[in-house]
Amino acid sequence: MHKFFKKNIKSRIEQFGFSAPFITCQQSFVLDFLRVVALMLVVNAHLLQIFIYPYWNPTESLEEWQFLLYILRYSGQFGVMIFFSLSGFLIYYSIINNINKNKVFDCKEYFLLRFFRIYPPLIFSIFILMVIHYLLYSIDISSSDDFTKGDEIYVARENLTLSWKNILGSSLLINDMFSGFYSPVLNGPLWSIAYEFWFYMAALVFTWVIFKSYFFAYAFLVIIFYSSWEYVEWWCYGWSVWFVAFAMTHIETNYSKHVSTTIGFSGSVLFLFIWLYFYNNRVDTWYEYRSYYPLGIIFSFLLPVMLNRCGKICKFLNLYKIVSKISGCSYTIYLLHFPVFMIFFVLTNLIVDDWLERLLVMVFALLFCFSISYIIACYLEDKKLIKHLVSKVR
Numbered sequence: 147m148h149k150f151f152k153k154n155i156k157s158r159i160e161q162f163g164f165s166a167p168f169i170t171c172q173q174s175f176v177l178d179f180l181r182v183v184a185l186m187l188v189v190n191a192h193l194l195q196i197f198i199y200p201y202w203n204p205t206e207s208l209e210e211w212q213f214l215l216y217i218l219r220y221s222g223q224f225g226v227m228i229f230f231s232l233s234g235f236l237i238y239y240s241i242i243n244n245i246n247k248n249k250v251f252d253c254k255e256y257f258l259l260r261f262f263r264i265y266p267p268l269i270f271s272i273f274i275l276m277v278i279h280y281l282l283y284s285i286d287i288s289s290s291d292d293f294t295k296g297d298e299i300y301v302a303r304e305n306l307t308l309s310w311k312n313i314l315g316s317s318l319l320i321n322d323m324f325s326g327f328y329s330p331v332l333n334g335p336l337w338s339i340a341y342e343f344w345f346y347m348a349a350l351v352f353t354w355v356i357f358k359s360y361f362f363a364y365a366f367l368v369i370i371f372y373s374s375w376e377y378v379e380w381w382c383y384g385w386s387v388w389f390v391a392f393a394m395t396h397i398e399t400n401y402s403k404h405v406s407t408t409i410g411f412s413g414s415v416l417f418l419f420i421w422l423y424f425y426n427n428r429v430d431t432w433y434e435y436r437s438y439y440p441l442g443i444i445f446s447f448l449l450p451v452m453l454n455r456c457g458k459i460c461k462f463l464n465l466y467k468i469v470s471k472i473s474g475c476s477y478t479i480y481l482l483h484f485p486v487f488m489i490f491f492v493l494t495n496l497i498v499d500d501w502l503e504r505l506l507v508m509v510f511a512l513l514f515c516f517s518i519s520y521i522i523a524c525y526l527e528d529k530k531l532i533k534h535l536v537s538k539v540r
Contacts, residue, residue, distance in 0.1 A: 227442025
């Protein structure tokens with residue numbers, strides 16, 4: 147069988163059921179739309195966390211509206227789950243197109259494309275982070291005692307000191323993946339970037355093992371992986387969202403729509419019951435802190451259906467221009483929004499007296515973040531530039 151697989155790539159692709167997929171214009175726009183929805187869920191959650199929750203306690207105000215409280219509390223995490231799902235969908239296309247283009251799975255090309263997609267905006271965001279820390283240090287602000295008035299109910303960050311260990315961990319994409327390395331205090335969302343990167347690397351190894359037919363190596367990796375469950379548990383939850391989207395994309399492109407729709411709805415119903423169980427038992431924090439992962443898996447099961455059937459809705463909304471612009475810089479916005487919001491809050495909290503002023507600061511911070519991210523993304527998220535860099539390195 148090994149010799150048969152090595153004869154030609156066509157036989158190998160047929161053996162594994164891969165076809166040469168392509169993304170239609172309608173699907174591309176729906177992907178952009180969903181990416182913007184995910185981004186706004188995350189950004190909105192952090193706007194509330196940084197600017198609103200210090201002076202408004204949703205737990206008390208929404209005590210009788212527990213489901214709404216749950217949505218407010220975990221909307222940001224669900225936005226991240228959507229990002230994971232979209233990533234799984236797109237990586238499937240990337241891998242199969244890589245195979246079709248090169249006649250073999252080119253690991254180097256795959257890695258370089260992921261590297262240049264992730265790293266330039268990430269390193270820039272870390273640089274901005276250090277600039278912000280230097281600014282805070284120069285004006286003697288190192289903790290919440292230096293920028294709070296005393297009547298705050300909650301503060302998003304109490305300690306603002308810079309940890310070089312966490313900067314190193316984030317630069318190497320091992321933050322929140324390995325013990326002792328955490329995301330920088332002023333940019334907590336970087337944990338998901340590390341998760342994404344290792345999703346990509348897991349997909350690389352998975353594809354390489356299957357493509358080379360080294361199934362014994364795959365079995366060995368699985369054993370090693372699950373023996374380290376204590377350290378990779380949370381990553382595995384995110385991986386499950388990512389992998390379901392990856393698998394559903396394979397089913398969608400290689401089987402009939404009836405099959406993919408049946409599997410999609412069946413899987414989503416199953417995990418809806420799992421989510422309901424987690425939601426009803428959220429008094430136990432074990433269930434509460436993991437409850438948004440089943441929602442992410444539901445989204446992954448339904449993603450192919452949404453891509454094929456939501457195009458008309460998006461077209462009706464006539465949001466092509468604004469959606470494409472925001473989607474084009476969504477990664478940069480994701481990387482920059484939290485430290486930008488934090489510096490605006492830290493520098494204005496002592497002089498802002500009422501809700502109107504607070505909302506104006508919040509809106510200005512949002513517009514500033516989106517504007518600067520759009521400008522930066524023109525260079526750091528330029529797909530043609532990324533491909534040019536990959537070709538140069540290769």
